[in-house]
Amino acid sequence: MAAAERSTRDRVLDSFETLLVTAGSRAATLDAVAADANVSKGGLLYHFPSKDELVVGMLARLREQGEADATKMRSAKKGPVDYYLSTSAHTGSDFDRALVAAARIAQEHDQRASEALADLRDGWFTVLREHLGDEALARTIQLIGDGLYFDDTMGLQAKGALTH
């Protein structure tokens, strides 16, 4: 208990994301989230008064993570393209999980989630275009990244990966 001093609030969001990713939105019920986060239902609802607030909180955290990622991408040793493609495939990071979780929410026609994801993609695209100086090429790189990401989140796994 000394290390890993994660707040209840963060633990709840972690569990919400994990359930969304591993079991789908149907399974991500308040009870399930509370149980996974080792909080009572009442405790969960203290931090997030409704399920909708849980979504809002998750997306807010995603945006923070996204800004941090864009910064890392800009200053990556091997350059933004390599960074982008190598992190498009599943890395198992918290950011990854948040991304997939947001995608699940977006599918239930949630406007805010779709916007958050679109904004993230815009951010990456901006960095790629700045670096490459070519809009069409930047778009193609992004499509390949999307493809890698897609294959991975779908559990399809592209065997002959482009990266490495």
Next chain:
Amino acid sequence: MAAAERSTRDRVLDSFETLLVTAGSRAATLDAVAADANVSKGGLLYHFPSKDELVVGMLARLREQGEADATKMRSAKKGPVDYYLSTSAHTGSDFDRALVAAARIAQEHDQRASEALADLRDGWFTVLREHLGDEALARTIQLIGDGLYFDDTMGLQAKGALTH
């Protein structure tokens, strides 16, 4: 009622897919599907004794559509690559809808749906590799197609599309 003589069974599957795609799996309830298909709940359960059977029926139809698509791809005028990429972005076809619907189901960790999707992708890959004679290139083309597809199903829309 003269034209569009679609069977009740097919109409139910259509509605199930449509609801999955446009509103997510949470919204695709038996009641909602029945209402959308203009069938009573009893009528729906006459054709599909359980929700699970609805999934099975949907995947069976998807596989049929998939085989037809691979055949069309092989004999496409402008070649398989053009056909593949131009149909990766949303075409609004029944096949498209079935594909996205299956992806929604797959996300709720449904093994059968994941398998059906993986088999479809294998089929496309085989055609691409046969035509191109290059495994790595075929894989890259498929990734770009996945990217286009991903962007589209996520409602992100790649503005400077490759297939314009």
Next chain:
DNA sequence: TCTACTGTACCGGCCAGACGGTATACAGAA
């Protein structure tokens, strides 16, 4: 008469959310 339904009535479980507690910490007053 068989198929393909309609419509209604029901049930058990699950789910979001409401609500009434409880434990702890800290602050100011006496």
Next chain:
DNA sequence: TTCTGTATACCGTCTGGCCGGTACAGTAGA
């Protein structure tokens, strides 16, 4: 330094509604 008040961070139960599924009686057309 003890008493009182208040805020924070929870716990656990309850309720009303929805969802999947059952049951069954009826019916129109081939």
